Amino acid sequence: MSIIKLKNEATGLDNESIYQALRQSLESSSLKGKTLRKVLLIPPDSTRAYSGAGLITAMYYQIFSEAGVHVDILPALGTHAPMTRKQQLSFFGDIPESRFLVHNWRDGVTTLGEVPGALVEQVSEGFTNKAIPVQVSDYMLDPSYDHIFSIGQVVPHEVAGMANFTKNTAIGCGGSSFINASHMIGAAYGTERIMGRADTPVRKLFNYAEENYISKLPLTYILTVTNLTADKTDILALYIAAAGKDGAEAFNDAAALSAKWNITYVKNPLKTCVVWLDEHEFHSTWLGNKAVYRTRMAMAEGGRLIILAPGVSTFGEDAENNRLIRKYGYTGRLNILNLIKTQEDLQKNLSAAAHMIHGSPDGLFEVVYAAPLLSKDDVEGIGFTHMGFSQAMELYNPHSLSPGPNILPSGEEVYYIPNPALGLWKLTS
Numbered sequence: 001m002s003i004i005k006l007k008n009e010a011t012g013l014d015n016e017s018i019y020q021a022l023r024q025s026l027e028s029s030s031l032k033g034k035t036l037r038k039v040l041l042i043p044p045d046s047t048r049a050y051s052g053a054g055l056i057t058a059m060y061y062q063i064f065s066e067a068g069v070h071v072d073i074l075p076a077l078g079t080h081a082p083m084t085r086k087q088q089l090s091f092f093g094d095i096p097e098s099r100f101l102v103h104n105w106r107d108g109v110t111t112l113g114e115v116p117g118a119l120v121e122q123v124s125e126g127f128t129n130k131a132i133p134v135q136v137s138d139y140m141l142d143p144s145y146d147h148i149f150s151i152g153q154v155v156p157h158e159v160a161g162m163a164n165f166t167k168n169t170a171i172g173c174g175g176s177s178f179i180n181a182s183h184m185i186g187a188a189y190g191t192e193r194i195m196g197r198a199d200t201p202v203r204k205l206f207n208y209a210e211e212n213y214i215s216k217l218p219l220t221y222i223l224t225v226t227n228l229t230a231d232k233t234d235i236l237a238l239y240i241a242a243a244g245k246d247g248a249e250a251f252n253d254a255a256a257l258s259a260k261w262n263i264t265y266v267k268n269p270l271k272t273c274v275v276w277l278d279e280h281e282f283h284s285t286w287l288g289n290k291a292v293y294r295t296r297m298a299m300a301e302g303g304r305l306i307i308l309a310p311g312v313s314t315f316g317e318d319a320e321n322n323r324l325i326r327k328y329g330y331t332g333r334l335n336i337l338n339l340i341k342t343q344e345d346l347q348k349n350l351s352a353a354a355h356m357i358h359g360s361p362d363g364l365f366e367v368v369y370a371a372p373l374l375s376k377d378d379v380e381g382i383g384f385t386h387m388g389f390s391q392a393m394e395l396y397n398p399h400s401l402s403p404g405p406n407i408l409p410s411g412e413e414v415y416y417i418p419n420p421a422l423g424l425w426k427l428t429s
Contacts, residue, residue: 002028003250004240007257012227012234018052019059025220025240026063036146038070040139042173043151045075046087049281050422051153052224052235054091060149061095074101074139076152076172079179079351080287081317090280101139109135109175112213115205123201124185132182134209135175140217151222154254155262156424158293158358159186161197162258164223165251166206169214176351178209183354188337191293191358196263196424198255207248215243223250225257226422236261262423269300269427272414276398279311281421285325285369285382286317289359290420292330292367297426298415303365308392313373315382316352324352329382330360330367368392 006013006021025031041060043053057073064071073095075083082102088095114131121129140148150168157163159182160171171179186194186202194200223239237257239250275291282288291307299305316322324346328339336357340346346353360383361367368385370392379386396408401416408414417425 003246004028005237005250005253007237009236009261012236013238015055018056018235018238021238021240022056022059022222023063025222028220028240028242031147031220034146036064036067036069038072038144038146039064040142040145040148041071041073041151042076042140042148042168043073043092044153044168044172045077045080045083046091047080047281047287047421048153049091050226050233050419051155052226052233053151053153054093055235056151056222056224058093058095060151061092061099071099072101072139072145073099074103074137074173076150076168077103077105078172078174079105079317079321103137103139103173105174105179106176108138110138110141111135111175111177112209115208119208120181120185120205123204124189125201127185127188128181130181132205133175133177134170134213135178136169136214137173140169140173145218147218147220149220149222153224153226154251154258155226155422156196156258156294158191158195158290159183159354160202160206161194161200162203162251162255164254165221165247166203166210166214168221169219170206170209178205180350180354182206184350187333187354187357192297195293195297196259196426198252198259210243210247215247217243219243221247221250223254225254225261227261264423264425265428266298266415266425267428269303270295270298270415270425271300271303272306272412273299273303273417274306274308274396274398274401274414275417275420277307277309277312278419281311281419282309283311283313284317284322285312285315285330285359286321286355288312289330289355291417292361293358294420294423295417295425296361296364297424299361299365301364304368305361305365306368306387306392306396307370308389308396308398309369309371309374310389311373312369312371320349321352321355324349325356325382328353328356330356331383332360332362333357336360
């Protein structure tokens with residue numbers, strides 16, 4: 001399949017251009033002449049609300065439904081909680097609830113093979129030499145699907161470096177063994193060495209899984225790059241390519257464009273940074289701690305990160321991860337790595353341990369959570385500072401702040417980020 005590339009960095013792509021590109025993708029070399037009776041769409045969930053993937057999924061659903069093709073939709077949840085009907089309607093429009101499947105990352109997967117220990121040892125710089133099972137959702141292996149379309153956004157990411165492409169299939173629709181191992185390798189390697197880069201140790205694991213196993217499936221990747229806006233999504237570029245070499249080329253192009261648009265450089269370390277977590281998108285610290293790891297390379301030593309989190313009511317996205325975060329907290333990279341050596345529950349849930357490493361400021365700056373649905377004991381119990389939500393809103397009202405630097409009436413200078421999921425902030429090198 002030749003790669004379909006659409007790009008408009010000035011104003012973004014219009015819906016008609018996107019729609020026609022999707023129709024064109026069905027005439028590609030890998031699909032031309034192929035009868036489609038049943039297809040599987042794999043978009044992200046609503047935690048990627050600004051990806052443009054909801055729009056694209058709805059367009060594909062319309063195209064296929066009008067042609068009499070049965071469509072199922074499998075949100076690439078990874079370790080996230082299943083989508084509610086309200087979230088489905090908000091993100092994808094009025095697609096019938098019966099068309100949605102739920103990925104079960106603990107029990108609903110099949111092992112296709114493994115990443116060999118020698119490669120694992122090489123990319124992890126000796127951290128581990130254990131082979132990693134490659135697992136994908138049982139739905140992806142259902143032979144009744146004539147084709148699979150993986151849809152998502154390329155944007156800086158704390159585990160992969162850049163999100164999407166093989167991450168959507170190997171992790172978003174992957175199993176606990178691969179998720180745990182890859183996340184732990186990324187955390188041990190170091191978040192600062194990974195975020196915003198296309199070529200990372202974790203990406204090498206994803207790519208091995210795709211090249212040797214996942215690409216054998218009838219699979220097309222649809223990748224977007226969007227601009228950094230909290231209230232409006234402009235899709236700057238759209239890439240459509242088959243799994244394999246074309247998909248890799250499309251991803252690398254998309255990652256370069258994302259690095260241009262989705263990484264914000266600041267000249268001086270941020271002494272006070274205020275981050276807003278939209279209550280419709282962020283309901284756990286598992287999601288909300290993007291505020292921590294997406295800003296850590298811009299924060300001043302001894303600085304203060306204030307997280308306004310009206311919808312955060314829990315820690316993990318499932319009961320076991322929630323329990324582990326309550327038990328161990330965001331208590332620093334070295335501490336968590338040491339705990340893994342002796343604590344069996346962490347050894348069995350390495351993705352949770354990795355998450356706690358990612359969300360730890362490691363004593364470099366203070367993390368202040370203003371979350372009205374969490375108690376003071378809840379917040380302090382996981383290693384953060386508590387601030388009353390009303391007090392925080394009075395001091396740092398996001399409605400009176402503009403993205404970037406602000407001077408408050410008190411004279412305090414703060415840096416405001418309306419949505420940490422949309423990019424990465426770091427010091428100018």
